[in-house]
Amino acid sequence: MSVGLISDVVLILLVLSLAVWITIARTAYRAVVGFVAYGLLMTLLWVRLAALDVAMTEAALGSGLTGILLFAAAARLAPFEAAERARAPAPALRLLIGLLCTLVAAGLAAVVLWLPEPAPTLAPLVAEHLPPTGLRNPVTGVLLAHRAIDTLLESMVLLPALIGVWSVAADADWSGRPGSLPRPPASDALTLLARILPPFGVLVAIHLVWIGADEPGGKFQAAAVLAAMWVLVMMAGLQQPPAVVSRGWRGLLVVGASLFIAIGIAGIWLADAFLAYPKGLAKPLIIAIEVALTGSVAVALALLLSGPPTRAHRCEAGR
């Protein structure tokens, strides 16, 4: 048995035991601690699967940002848990559900074992069509050239989600600032971290966007890092979350998708198809879209984390 296989076995067993913990932990808070560790391990697992772009996204989004979101929610909702526990299904019912879920898992496992050999793949097609775009990272190529319409829709789907989050605010709170972020007591340590870490984070994000064309990295990873840095600054109290009625921030939110659509429409005349890039201009255009989308996605992610506007925050801001 090779070293690689042993570490694979260890990894998957750890991931599964953490998943069991997330499912059965007594309080949501404990389950979220497990979820953060789970996200860290998933990152390693993606590296083992040779998917470095995915590993970065998982590290930033799956573990970091989702962790913050769920921690905040679990802490706020902790008083409800006793009532929740009283509603758990009876043991016999749980056993039945468990059996059915085992059946589903077994079906999926059978599919995995009987996957066709040799595996169907689109990789040769991508490799063949990558050189004209001037990119060297195939994942970026797929995201921004071959399946650009998917990426466009997906960067736009963040906006309805954000509108959805904002729309749960009460009418009276609408002009307030988002208030779901944890606001800790003043702490010199946190202030220090929030002053020193963001410059590094911004540097890493710029690096990720820049190399994204040729090596693993790209807008989503960079945007997640930027969003995390901004959230850190807001949590440390160095900056207030922006009011949701502010036009400047809303403009920033849509600039990425707008540029993407504009370039896509220009492609109808210049390259004969919506979202097609003119010959020779593909790489500069893709990099321009990446940069604009990084900003928009970062703002959208940070505002999604900040939650709906609340009045409590507005009162404090007015003091």
Next chain:
Amino acid sequence: MTTFLLAAAAFILATVALGLWRILRGPKDVDRMLAPQLLGTGGVAALVLLGEASRESAVADVAMVLALLAAFASVAFVVGALRPQVDPKRGPQLNPEPDKGPAPDRTPDAPTQDDNP
């Protein structure tokens, strides 16, 4: 050399994974959070070893993102423990008790009694 680096990565990973036992044991929530913290550092170490073993420089970038974000979750953990909680009976309390201070260790069903008859 490659085998040694791979073995070292597997060793570090297995070691810090043992620390995950803390998640089960507690006793306080903050003790549980120490395990992912250790896992984050161990994961970064394992990643740079893996990256060097496979001569893949991009793995170091993954490790960089992991290092940036792992510390973050711990901050969110402590900070989240201080949130004003939503009271099942009275709506939100906007100020947590000042003297209770940051005590993330909640006993499972202390804050409220059961709503069910």
Next chain:
Amino acid sequence: MSGTTLFGLGAAALVGLGLYGLICQPGALRKILAFNLMGSGIFLLFGVIAKRGGGALFAAGTGSDGDPVPQALVITGLVVAFAATAIAVALLVRLAETGGGTTLETDAQDAPAVPTDANLRGEREP
């Protein structure tokens, strides 16, 4: 058995576990967590398929190590999953704040009492 197949079996187990949590956990936040678990199992299945596609290429000597199409899909999927989680959490916190509890029970006798004074958070004087 290769590591990739092993990950595939693990992914199947993750989907099963997530489904169990989604059905059995009464609390909505736990359901959201379980749903994320299930989602990550499905992403992992995509990753396994991507790795197998790359593996076949590698054997043929073209030297790519993963099929980039499923990988790109997983990246978009992770972002959308985050957005969905954020909106679910916002709805849930709002539900709890307005006295609706945190479970999805609908029967009148089980539902937690809604505060009788109309002073819900949404209806305050500005």
Next chain:
Amino acid sequence: MRLALDIFTIVMVSLGGLFFLAGTVGLLRFPDTLTRLHALTEADNLGLGLVVLGLLAQTSWPLGALKLIALWLLALLSGAVVAQFLGAAVRPADWRTDDVSGPREDGR
């Protein structure tokens, strides 16, 4: 020269692994939160530091090496701050001499 570098790497990475082991044992065996936090910091700083030091002999100069060193400095910074932060959250109330972890008053 190559051999010397390889031996250096093996020694340093092994030492780093030992510190990770020590950190884990401390995390599992120490009696209370603050001592466990101390064990953790050891793994954070020395374990990762020694692994990075060992790998410097293997990696490409100067870009790969700089990236590794930056990584370690980043881990040092965030590890130290988070330890401070977690520590402030668990220390008993009568140890407090100032308002470092008290509630914020100015509404910042």
